[in-house]
Amino acid sequence: MDDFLKYLTFPYLWEGAVIAVQLLVGALAGGILIGFFLALASTSKHWFIRVPVKVYIYLLRGTPVLLQLILLYNVLPEFGLRFSPFTSALLALMINETAFCAEIIRGGIMATDRDQSMAAQAFGYSRTKEMIHVVIPQALRAILPTMGNETVGLLKSTSLASVVGVNELTMRGQAIVSQNFLFIPVLVASGGIYLILSTLLAGGQWWLEKFYNLDERARRARARLAKLPPEADVMAMQLPKQRWDTQTAAPVLEVDQLCVEYAGKAVLKSLSLTVRRGEVVVLLGRSGSGKSTLLKSILALTPRSSGTIQTEGHFMGSDENGRPLAARHLPANRAKSGIGIVFQHFALFDHLTALENVMSILLRVQGVQPEIARAKAMRALKMVGLQDFAASLPHELSGGQKQRVGIARALAAEPQILLFDEPTSALDPELVREVNQTMRSLAQTGITMIISTHDIAFAAGVADRVVFLQNGALIEEGPPSILQNPQTPAFASFMEHEKITEAQHANA
Template sequence: MEPFLQYLTLPFLWQGALVAIQLMVGALTGGLLIGFFLSLASLSPHWFIRLPVQTYIYILRGTPVLLQLILLYNVLPQFGLRLSPFASALLALMINETAYCAEIMRGGITSVDRNQRFAAQAFGFSRRDEMLHVVIPQALRAILPTLGNEAVGLLKSTALASVVGVNELTMRSQTIVSQNFLFIPVLAASGGIYILMSAGLACVQWWLESRFGLEFRARRAKRRMLREPKPRPFDLFASLRVGKSESALPVLDVAGLEVAYGAKPVLKDLSLTVPRGQVVALLGRSGSGKSTLLKSIVALSPVKNGSITVSGHRIGTDPRGHALSARALPANRAASRVGIVFQHFALFDHMSALENVMSIPTIVQGESRALARDKAYAALQTVGLGGFADRLPHELSGGQQQRVAIARALAGQPHLLLFDEPTSALDPELVREVNATIRQLARSGMTMVISTHDIDFAAKVADHIVFLQDGALIEQGPPSIIVDPQTPAFQAYLRQERQQDEFELPEA
């Protein structure tokens, strides 16, 4: 036991451990930085970007790091590039780590709910803002456990650097053994030092996981609520009160819209005008094009022909009708001032209710935190959730999450508010509270387009009914057309819905 403790505290071995740590930190840092861009490239929709990166990753993961290290150490001098043993080992380990880190981060990025990314894009988040504020904070929860394991494996792999003459921990242990032949105490002490270093990495990993965990974020949100001053009153609906000349202009104008996915047409020569303050309900079977129409209004669906304008602002195309580039779309969406509430809420899981609602004014509209906070509180109070500002989405019921999603859309003071099947993902007892919120918004004068299967709700809330079938507008008019449909297709749809839901038509 005494020889073991003697070597465990030997400075000569700990100096070798420091070299191992330097190799590990340098290789992991470089691997993470380069691997992040490789992970994005491996997810590129363009094969000429994706394929070379995937090939690079496949080759590095398929060959031993020892072989890579020896090849690099012996090949570089033939090209006139001579590196020290330490630099050669660091470069080889870093190159190897780029492949593993790229795959770890790719897995973390793809683990983020796609609906949340679509929501960020619909509200006008730039690609950078989407990555910084939505993707990376959530991807880290999936990345950190695997990355911690990779860091420990990399620390042990630094022992391979001894083959090119790096005087790290394992080589120093072998040097001592070659002099005194005390294999067991020296190698046991070396193993003990590796275990202590691995324990330090485990502590760092635990700390990082706790910092990015939802429980920590929930506690932080509650503490922040206690520190910050009370919000000031804010009129969310001030933007709805416009002059007579503006009130005469339609908020939404869809002209000759055609959308196709490949060779399959989804929307066919669809035209629709929505005056200011009007509530339009879109009815139709699944696959009729309701959701595609809403996604087209926020430029999430590729438009083949036609135009979409909101308050005179063209969406998704330039004045000549050409589709905007992916780089130009976020600013175009932000300028359109269109809010959207998705079927499955699409709240940002790592943000509190207040932070979710503040995200549009701060990230998209660039307003100060103080003003955004006032807007967010006003929006939450509008939907009846002023007392739930510090709750994370997983702490809320489905109906409360949907109302937070409505508040998030309201905080941007939109000219137009879209609802994509707002109650279809809710239990029946939660539908009533969301429908009541939408009715309240209708009374406030908010211009809305609502995709729904709830015919009774559409009849009570909407000023205008639109029936879609197979991507075409079949019939439209006031709510009375539900009682007296004019087309056989609409009659058949109402009859089928009545049979499924035992719906009783309202009296004219």
């Protein structure tokens, strides 16, 4: 025991441990940094970027790190590159880590809800802001446990550096044993030092996982909210003060001969639609009729084959000649459109509280000061009756509450046009009423709304105009009275089917 304690505290061994930690930190930092870009490249839609990266990862994951270390140490001098044993070992370990870190990071990115990425794009987030503020914070929860295991494994792999002459912990232990032949106390002490370092790494992993834990985030958010002065939530929002005369109001949205194709199949066929200021337009049609595609096309979230979309002279996703904008120009194009959207499956950012979700567009897209953004967000939450849930995370809310937060998020940005993509179809029947009531209240403010829904009764009560789509074409449009008196056989058949379905649900 005395020999064990002697070598456990032996400075010579701890100096070797410091070298091992230096290798660990350098290799891990380089592996994560390069691995992040490799992860992005491995998910690229361009095969000439994706395939070479996947081959690189396959080769490095499939060969032993010791073999890579020896090859690098002996091959580089052949090209006139001579490094110290430490630098050679660091490079070899880092190159090996890039492959493993790339796969870990790719898994975390792929685990992020795609609806949230689409929401960020719709609101005008740039690709960089989407990655920093939406994808990475959520991906970290999936990445951290695996990355923690990888870090501990890398710590042990630093012992391989001894084969190229790096005087790290394992090599120093072997040097001592070769002199005094005290195998057990020296090697067990070396193992004890590795365990101490591994324990510190595990503690760091535990702290990071706790920090990014959703419940812990909610606790911190409630503590921050409790410290805010009560006057911080009095900012008014600029919404229309009265209903417009939708018969004479100027057009705010013009869709002209819009065509959209997926895999060679026409989804929208030369569709044209004009929406006037303050008008509430309800889109009806069976699933697959093109309602959601139309709404996403308005925000340039889907590529179009031809046609133009403009809001008060601002062309969406294209120039005035219909030529598509480059991807790098789309975020600014969407941000300037004055269009908000509420998604079918809520698309709230899971790592943000209700208040932070509502503030997100104001902060990340519009560049509003945090105090003003918070005040506007609280006002929007009050409008939908959720001011008492400001510090709640999405997983703590009911479906109806989530959708109302989604409405508040869109409202806080003060849009000119508000799109609703099947806002109640993902809700339980008892929660539909509260969301419908919120939309009815909004309709009375005079904000322009385009609503995709299957709820005929709601459409009859809120719409200024009803538009019926079938197979990507606009079949019939008119005032709500056409719900009782369809003018086309296709719309009449649809209404009859909906009445039968509603009767079946009522009798169920």
